[in-house]
Amino acid sequence: MKIFNSYSNKLEEFIPVHKGIVNMYVCGPTVYNYIHIGNARPVIFFDTVKNYFEFRDYKVKFVSNFTDVDDKIITKAIELELTEKEITDKFISAFLSDVEKVNSSIDYIKPRVTNYMDHIIEYIGILVDKGFAYVVDGDVYFRVSKVKNYGILSNRKIDDLLVGARIEINNKKENPLDFTLWKKTDVGIKFDSPFGEGRPGWHTECVAMIDDIFGEQIDIHGGGSGLMFPHHENEIAQSQVLNNHSLAKYWMHNGLLNIGDSKMSKSEGEVILVKDLDVNPNGFRLFTLSTHYRSPINYTDEALDVYIKEWEKILRTYSALYLKLDLSDMLYGNGKIDPDLLTIYKEFLDAMDNDFNTANAITALQNLNKKANQLLRSKTEDSVLLSAKKLFDDFFNVLGLKHNKKPLSKEDKDIYILWNKARAEKDFDNADKYRNILQQKGII
RNA sequence: GGUCCCGUAGCCAAGUGGCUAAGGCAAUGGACUGCAACUCCGUGACCACCAGUUCGAAUCUGGUCGGGACCUCCA
Secondary structure (H helix, E strand, C coil): CEEEECCCCEEEECCCCCCCEEEEEECCCECCCCCEHHHHHHHHHHHHHHHHHHHCCCEEEEEECEECCCHHHHHHHHHHCCCHHHHHHHHHHHHHHHHHHCCCCCCCECCEHHHHHHHHHHHHHHHHHCCCEEEECCEEEECHHHCCCCCCCCCCCHHHHHHHCCCCCCCCCCCCCCCEEEEECCCCCCECCCCCCEEECHHHHHHHHHHHHHCCCEEEEEEEHHHHHHHHHHHHHHHHHHHCCCCEEEEEEECCEEECCEECCCCCCCCCEHHHCCCCHHHHHHHHHCCCCCCCEEECHHHHHHHHHHHHHHHHHHHHHHHHHHHCCCCCCCCCCCHHHHHHHHHHHHHHHECCCHHHHHHHHHHHHHHHHHHHHCCCCHHHHHHHHHHHHHHHHHHCCCCCCCCCCHHHHHHHHHHHHHHHCCCHHHHHHHHHHHHHCCCC
């Protein structure tokens, strides 16, 4: 398996820290609002990554946090006259419901920053003791200039960043690039610390939680490309000081999802919220996975619609396979290997092994779809159809495509038999009647 | 101002040195079919432009034009 590692900027063979185990962490949301479809991209992609590792028999420990301490949360709390906890509870549950809505698993470890305050404060203290952070008037800043290799992830040089000159001037900082570890606060929720009352900066949270939950360098750290700088860069800097390693062996960053040609942002432009998305989740999932994860996607209604239809097409084929096997009582058991199906299976594995090329994996799914239709039309023996069905099941599991096919009831089977009988006898009035019933029940 | 990414058929999109440049949508011709739906088969690209490296480039290098991101909270 190969993964493009943002840390080295190279395609690398994936070798886990521990054989057969994948420890991965994906930056989660700051819970002060509903998520938009751009936020759903990493949710869907990294869920697919997890599925694929599991499909390849890895044991995956998947962690994604909730940032539940933040200025935006405090602002929102004041605005709505609620406590911070009421705000974050509300948007955490909204987030999880949106995650499920796009067919991603919510069965993973979900730490909240507020539960790790002791660790965070402890780490900041260590950074201060080691001379990599300094306290000014209740704030604590990280001394970027002390870390060699700062900028390694995002390929930036400190000098180039300084030339940027768009960085806010803060007289307390020794260097404009120094980032906040602890922020003194007057309003909103605050926590006690040796540096004074305040709240932690964003960049320390993930490091502290990863260290506490995994206790060592993890395999994969994922997130959107927007997080590469400064967030992930700062995480690496802190981890180098605290643990003497780069936090994760492989860093993976997904590209952004734009609306039309421009970026979807919480602060400007058009935003489509996941909760308002009124389409088939499988179609949305195919749409999201149809572009390689590192490339940007330009969202348009038309582009999404193509994949909604694609899903309907795939489901029709799958339903037909399922029905045929159900009627023959052949839904379970071992299928017979067909060379073309084997080729398609290999295409799928090759695609996924090559840096999670889901676009090509979807092509394999489409090839399977076509092959299955050909098999269905050519009176193929059921054992081969069963292999095809099992291949669909595998692909669905990895890509997170869900359906609710169940074996037919005795009554429904009888109607199906009557329909075929009527057709054979050219009794088209009755045939149409039975067909209507079957169509209404979604059987055909 | 600094750093970086992208430009493949009407549209979406894979492919990053080597057979006839995947696949899907749309279009169009055909097959199947009681009708309809579904489905299958066929038909399309001098890979933005220019120059260079190479036996050979969409793929590497330089330049031009065009689009976008980051340097500030942002998936």
